[in-house]
């Protein structure tokens with residue numbers, strides 16, 4: 001196996017990570033549904049609002065919010081992944097949905113005259129190169145006192161399902177892949193004090209960070225695709241020779257088996273619901 005360039009260990013939303021999400025889209029949408037429902041709950045009293053969904057990916061949360069709005073309400077998704085937005089736009093056309101999508105980096109996109117009345121995100125805000133700049137940019141795209149609600153992961157230690165592939169693969173991989181031992185963006189917002197500080201630095205107030213837990217499930221038939229396409233181990237697979245790839249794939253698959261119950265994969269997710277006001 002060749003040593004892995006550092007950038008392989010961070011999601012590349014315009015190649016492996018984005019393509020992986022599109023391949024595993026139906027499993028991911030089933031698995032993360034409780035969190036789009038939690039975000040919809042936060043906006044129940046804003047049926048006519050203009051809402052921005054940051055890091056919207058294939059648009060699952062954007063559509064759920066749009067669907068609960070009155071005809072005057074509009075949900076717009078922003079994302080940097082062309083592949084994931086392609087899937088979102090196809091769905092919008094198929095369902096004749098008024099949801100809109102912007103392909104841009106939310107950290108520095110110029111939203112022009114647009115002013116949103118609420119911002120949400122389901123796991124789409126942990127990957128900014130400069131989080132303070134990103135949240136300041138998002139605040140400037142809002143009307144005064146607009147609410148921000150976002151769901152992020154608590155630490156890997158509280159989310160064993162999310163860590164099982166990495167922990168299983170790590171001892172099997174050559175030492176030059178030590179970067180796999182470092183946390184990736186997925187858990188970048190695990191420390192609530194860090195998140196509260198960066199939101200305050202970027203001008204947000206009324207910051208409230210509460211536990212948000214959910215029982216997640218997706219069809220067991222999708223486990224192979226999920227294991228092969230999602231997460232840091234999947235991103236390293238192309239760098240492995242065939243024999244190592246087979247060893248790692250078999251070990252990771254076995255490690256997931258305790259989570260299979262009947263025809264579903266089930267696990268408990270430990271997240272934050274982070275809220276603030278512009």
Ligand SMILES: C[S@@+](CC[C@H](N)C(=O)[O-])C[C@H]1O[C@@H](n2cnc3c(N)ncnc32)[C@H](O)[C@@H]1O
Nearest residue numbers: 013055056057079080081105106122123124127
């Ligand atoms: C973990 S996925 C979540 C996708 C979606 N919110 C969901 O829950 O299905 C993270 C998303 O954030 C997007 N993303 C990462 N950095 C971004 C940035 N700087 N600006 C906009 N989107 C970004 C990725 O392309 C990806 O779609």
